[in-house]
Amino acid sequence: xxxxxxxxxxxxLCGVLSSQAVVIGWSTExxxxxxxxxxxxxxxxxxxxxxTDGALTKGVQIGDxxxxxxxxxxxxxxxDTTDAVTRNSGTYYVVVFNESDQYVLSNNSxxxxxxxxxxxxxxxxxxxxxxxxxxxxxxxxxxxxxxTAMLLVAGAAVAALxxxxxx
Amino acid sequence: xxxxxxxxxALAVAGWVRAEMPxxxxxxxxxxxxxxxxxxxxxxxxxxFEACLNAGTPGVLADLVSTNGLVAHASEPAAADQxxxxxxxxxxxxxxxxxxxxxxxxxxxxxxxxxPNGSSFEVTPVAASEFPVARGLGFWIKRxxxxxxxxxxxxxVSGARQATVISxxxxxxxYGSVEAFSLNNSGIDWSGVAGAGLKLYESDTIxxxxxxxxxxxxxxxxxxxxxxxxxxxxxxxxxxxxxGLQAASGTIAVxxxxxxxxxxxxxxxxxxxxxx
Numbered sequence: 001x002x003x004x005x006x007x008x009x010x011x012x013l014c015g016v017l018s019s020q021a022v023v024i025g026w027s028t029e030x031x032x033x034x035x036x037x038x039x040x041x042x043x044x045x046x047x048x049x050x051x052t053d054g055a056l057t058k059g060v061q062i063g064d065x066x067x068x069x070x071x072x073x074x075x076x077x078x079x080d081t082t083d084a085v086t087r088n089s090g091t092y093y094v095v096v097f098n099e100s101d102q103y104v105l106s107n108n109s110x111x112x113x114x115x116x117x118x119x120x121x122x123x124x125x126x127x128x129x130x131x132x133x134x135x136x137x138x139x140x141x142x143x144x145x146x147x148t149a150m151l152l153v154a155g156a157a158v159a160a161l162x163x164x165x166x167x
Numbered sequence: 168x169x170x171x172x173x174x175x176x177a178l179a180v181a182g183w184v185r186a187e188m189p190x191x192x193x194x195x196x197x198x199x200x201x202x203x204x205x206x207x208x209x210x211x212x213x214x215x216f217e218a219c220l221n222a223g224t225p226g227v228l229a230d231l232v233s234t235n236g237l238v239a240h241a242s243e244p245a246a247a248d249q250x251x252x253x254x255x256x257x258x259x260x261x262x263x264x265x266x267x268x269x270x271x272x273x274x275x276x277x278x279x280x281x282x283p284n285g286s287s288f289e290v291t292p293v294a295a296s297e298f299p300v301a302r303g304l305g306f307w308i309k310r311x312x313x314x315x316x317x318x319x320x321x322x323x324v325s326g327a328r329q330a331t332v333i334s335x336x337x338x339x340x341x342y343g344s345v346e347a348f349s350l351n352n353s354g355i356d357w358s359g360v361a362g363a364g365l366k367l368y369e370s371d372t373i374x375x376x377x378x379x380x381x382x383x384x385x386x387x388x389x390x391x392x393x394x395x396x397x398x399x400x401x402x403x404x405x406x407x408x409x410x411g412l413q414a415a416s417g418t419i420a421v422x423x424x425x426x427x428x429x430x431x432x433x434x435x436x437x438x439x440x441x442x443x
Contacts, residue, residue, distance in 0.1 A: 023381055027368040069411025072394060075365045077407040080384055115285040122209040122380050123251065123262070123307055124285050125426050127337065129368035 022086055023119040024062070025126035026094065026110065027078040030134045034098040035073050038066040040081050042112075044090040048105055051143045062092070074136065078129045086120060087112035094132040102140035106132035199233065199319045202422035206314035209251070211376045211424035213305040213341020214320045228252060228265065228306070229273050229295040233319035238311045239269040244276045248314060251307035252298060253283065253339045256290070260337055262307075263292035283337060303329035303438075305339035305424025320422055331438045338427040342440055347418040350385060350404040357402070359436045361429070362389025367407060371436075374426035375419065382426070385415045 024040065031038075041049040041059040049059035063081035070077045076094075091109035110117060110130045117130035204210035214231045228250060240247035244266035250273060251262050260283050264276035275292030282288065292298070300306065308318055331340050342348050348355070350373065363369035367386045374382040385404040393401050397412060404415040419425065429436055 021380070025384075029366060064409040066409045067411075069396070070407065070409055072365055075367075077365075077412060078368045078384070078386065079407065079409065080382075082381070119381070120285060121281060122376070123211075123281065124283065125337065125374045125382060125428070126384070127284075127428060131368070 022083050023126065024081045024083060024092060024110065025078065025117045025119070025129045026081065026092070026132060027129045028076045028094065028106070028132045028134065029074055030131075030136060031071060031074045031076050032096060032098075032104055032134050032136055032138050032140075033073055034140070035071055035076075035096045036068060036099045038071065038076055038094055038096045039063075040066075040079070041093045041095055042083065042087065042090060043093065044087075046089070046091045046109070049093055049095060051103065054143060054145055059093070080126065096134065097143075098140055100140070100142075102142050104134060104138040104140055106134055108133050199321045200422050201317040201319055203316055203420075204308045204310055204318045205316055206310045207312035208380075209307050209309040211305055211307055211339065211426075212318070212320065212422050213424040214300060214302055214422075226300055226302075227296050228298040228300050231300055231320055232308070233321050234267060234272070235319055236315050237267050237318060238314050239267040241269045244274075244278070246311060248311060248318075249276065249309040250295070251309060252300070253306070253337065254298075259284065261290055263290065263298065265292060265295045301329075301331070303331040303341055305341045307339075307424075329440065333427050333429050333436045333438055335429050335431050335433065335435065338429060339424055340427050340438060341422070341424040342419060347420050348440065349418045350415045353440070356439050357387065357404075360387045360389075361433045361436075362387045362402075364388075364390040364393075367405075367412075369430065371430055371433075372426075372428045373404060374428065375423075376425070388412065 026040065040062045041056065042062050043049055043059040047058070050057055062083045063079070066076060066079060070079070090112050092112070093109050094106040095103050096106075097103045110132070112118070114130065115124075116128040117126060119126050202210070202212045204212060214226070232250060237248045238246075244264075247266040247268065249267070250265045252265075254261060254263055262280060262282055264280045265273040266276055268274045273295035275294070277289060277291055279287045279289050310318075333340065361369075361371045367388065370386040370388065372387075373385045375385070377383055383406060385406055388397070388400050388403055388405045390397060390401045400412055400414055405412045406415055427438070
């Protein structure tokens, strides 16, 4: 058992060490009114990112938060965002937040193998910045609070207990 | 005795011929510049010199890079240092790869190689002795692991700076001078560079290789009515970070090449370090 765990760990370590960074060139000219910050998110199965309990539970954030100095609605200034892992599937999205900690997802995504906007080598420059698109006046979605989620779980548990007692 | 007389006669004739020859008159100075190109990495360099005895016309790749200190191999391109130059085929921009073959010089790599757009395929490069490289153009040098840090570019030193015509799309260029320079503080006339205000992604860009890989991208920022935060940045090369824009700083070293991405639809532009 220990050998299996050790082998798996070594394989994982080798994978991480052999992985190569890529740089994603992106921007937008349709950032929603009220945009205050943004992040780039990678999702391995290509579906949209999901937030649960106050955190990103489907997808991983790539790079730093894009802050107000880089946002002039409707523009987000071009970003060269480094992803430390070379992907072989999936897509990148942009998530924009407003001052009330609400978010919207980009309408489009960027495929992991886009050669014009993703640089994967020393001699491979970004020639086109991928433009993520948004609705200008979107319905902002509150990021679910951890407390809210806990209350929902507790409420469901209480309801289930009551049903049992009645039965 | 006869031999001695013949030798003396030959020396006398040689002396007379030498005395009759006019001295070589000129100011040609051949220079070498050391360019840092670490082993195990690919470095973008440029030649700051004219081709020897051929001022104003391009030299050829084989003559502009000294093989002194480079790693050659008898048969394996991957085990030798390589030069990589940008060119075009019928449809797209491609790279020619050359490897340093022991005893023979630069030879074309004809196996599948990586291209500027990230794809890989086979090409047949023209001979390195026929590939023109004008002063001010850039090319890559790919060093094998463990190679010494410096390579040497050579040619005829010229006091004048080199104007370089930049075509639409990607260009590999350099500053054709034996001086380092900065993008915003060298008195370079950037008239003709395309900027697009806050649509910065539509501006001409300069991509400078970073140590350890990747590029620092600089955008040319032109904005007739810039936001207050950008007033000092207009008509300058700027870097766009996660926290905002900042003016390009620092210097580009002698022999350091860089990408210039000229926007499609804007025609050619002449890079004029001499300001003329």
